[in-house]
Amino acid sequence: MAVSYKGSYTVKPVEPTWTGPLSLSEWDQIGTITHVPTIYFYQPPFQNRLIRDTIIRTLKDSLSCALVHFYPLAGRLRWIGQGRLELVCNAAGVQFIEAESQRKLDSFGDFSPSSEYEYLIPCVDYTVPIQELPLLLVQVTMFQCGGISLSFTISHAVVDGQSALHFISEWARIARGEPLAVSPFLDRKLLRAGDAPALSRPLLDHNEFNHPPLLIGQTNNIEERKKKTTVAMIKLTKSQVDKLKNMATNDGKSLNSTGRPYSRYETVTAHIWRCACKARGHKPEQPTALGVCVDSRSRMQPPLPPGYFGNATLDVIAVSSSGEVISRPLGYAASKIRKAIMTVSDEYVRSGIEFLKRQPDLTKFQDLHALGGDDGPFYGNPNIGVVSWLTLPMYGLDFGWGREVYMGPGTHDFDGDSLILPSHDDDDDGSLVVALCLQVSHMEAFKNHFYQDII
Template sequence: MVNLIASRIVKPAKPIPTKVMFLSECDQRVAVTHATVVHFYKPESPELLNDATEVLKDSLSEALVAFYPLAGRLYPKDGGRVELHCNSMGALLVEAQSELKIQDLGDFCPAPQIRALIPPIDNNNTPLHEVPLLLVQITKFACGGVSIGLAVSRVIADGQSGFHFVSEWAKIARGEKSDDQPFLDRTIFQKYEDDHPSSTAPKLQYSDFFPLPVLIGRSSSLEGRKKATICAMLKLSKDQIEQIRNKANDQDLMIHKTSNQRPFSRFVAVSAHIWRCLSKARMHNPAQETVLYVTVDFRKRLKLPLPGRYFGNAVLPVPARAIAGDLQSRPLSYASSKIKEAIENVTDEYVRSYLVCMKNIPEVSTSPYFHTVGRPQGLFFGNPNLIVTTWVGLGLYKADFGWGDEIFMAHASLGDDGKLFIIPSPNGDGSLLIPLGLQVEHINAFKKYFYEDI
């Protein structure tokens, strides 16, 4: 249904620094794969798309001058880590045509027909240094709409950095000046990664992060990894979100008889609701330990905050732990407080100690805590656990390449059990969309609890 027409390598429009760029331990710990998203547009006038591919090519070439790490390549290095060569090898731009109409994609839930809007990537059979760090596909639909599919190396950019790049690229495509430059010097992390003086040895130990709980009666998560998964797109209206949030906060007030603490946020309350419903749907033993990982951006949590436009990875997955029996029987405020506490634990000392612990792993290729070359699986966040990432507040739906604001932004793939995102609805009405990967055997029960327990 998608026909590839042409492909080309796009290099920076001007000479860029040629060097090996320092990568932090936060860059090293992520999967050596690509994060994939698709932006959809429906221009009012089809003529706006006549030269769309050339506009994207020229503007991308300009954008890669400021964001030149995306034009480089990764190489394996000792210890299972990787290094970034800024060598202007360029990004891949693919042009394609689809027989579908955008409306044929339904609710944009990650599925093979969405994945077809991203350039194919063969990480298993292609040498690492030959894989572009940025791949782009422009696909024109039968309805006159268009999509831009992006695959961005997880090593190079987190969500905030990735959206920053897309925003500046879109400005250039519209003929405007890119005036919000990225901060590229990752050596700023070295002051945090240096060993602590012996008098202030890091308090954080690996056990605070790992190992993840496995189902009672099983010795590992291998069986769970093999089970069939499916993706569902959940929706919460503004009123439903407020009901969940009020439920968590009202119960907290009844328990603590005080309002001195800040109320639980929408994100915390909704995540807690998902955690409880998922434990029920998975039919956990009351004694089962379960962990909800939440990805926390720590740019502003350091004593010396990172620049707001720091380009790289500045997020950590932090664990909230509970016993299934408590999670299901106690009020929603219980799960909410666990998540809130985990987020508030991310302080300057926490980040520093995490980085030191990770740096002190000499051979990460044998460590289950890193996603390394040849070990793309890494940690398994599935049953009895989950991992939640929020993209609320990242400025979604504002990447106008000259065809108007995007009508939707979809994840291209999300098949992992227990992995979910919380994203704002494109219509700006305060509702949320939640693409969720879950084992097929649990999806119907989860949907039932998710809406009935509001």
């Protein structure tokens, strides 16, 4: 797709902000520490040059104002040894890119992520030293039809999805001339950022920090990482979701110790896990792990303050054999997922922090794939990770010209990386979308199992 880049600017806070080093929590420094993209599309009419210039000016001015409140995003990361990072608040600014394309919005069809998104989303050059990389990159692309796309690429070492969307929504409020709804809570000391380990504290078992299973007969996952992947947006109607929930709940009553019906997330994630095992053609004895991302904000005692700005999510894992996931009722996989989620308590979170603080080096807990490394966690074959965006305030982002016509994840090319989102077509109708990345050789089989197994 032809995209012409009209300008790249550094946007800094409009007012002086606090400067100095800010300690990151252990949760900030593990898992994905690179940038995560999202993209929004807005309908015409924005053909008029004056309107377009006003949009660009409004976005840049309001971003500059938003960075006064969210000033860590205008800083830079730096390595401080032992695989650990520190955030330097220095108001160095964020990157803002202006671009144009002769494409029309209707040529994108249902907006499913494709290789063309690479031209609409800022590219992060990880050959540049990390202390020089912006933590936030923004790109506005104007299309011939008058539509626009607005994309964000935000460092996951600084914020999780909840915090990223908090920032974006407050930026939009400022663009509309409104005050902040919730100020960011910037003190990460609540998660013991910068504190020394307390060696006397006993630790719980944390299987999530073990390396996920490998394919039988392999000693590493390097070859699996090299295989070509593809992304699909797979839709589930409310009726299909309800059928899956009934299957999981009715067939797995003996496994459900809580008595509560399985949630949409537990059910659909169990279904994804089972279909992935089938599509990948595993041997029955093949070990497989499912990574579950849990938000700890409300699970802490006391809960983290509203607007906590940072990473407060952690991964826990459910482990089984592919044979059991496939052959046993759907409720079996759902029960494994629920058990993993229920382990996340205040004590568990604090124990996990303590475990990481005692590690001599955090590198092995970081996914360095985008940085050129082959070590670290990997939820590719035979494993999978499923992140829920079901409760995140993703939709309705209005900078003063109405809400988007589509919002979704940007390009992601990690085998086994998946998201569950509410359908954008009708926020309240109960339908869902699974954004899934798998190896090309497995995707069609996955799609077939995904729908054929819903009875």
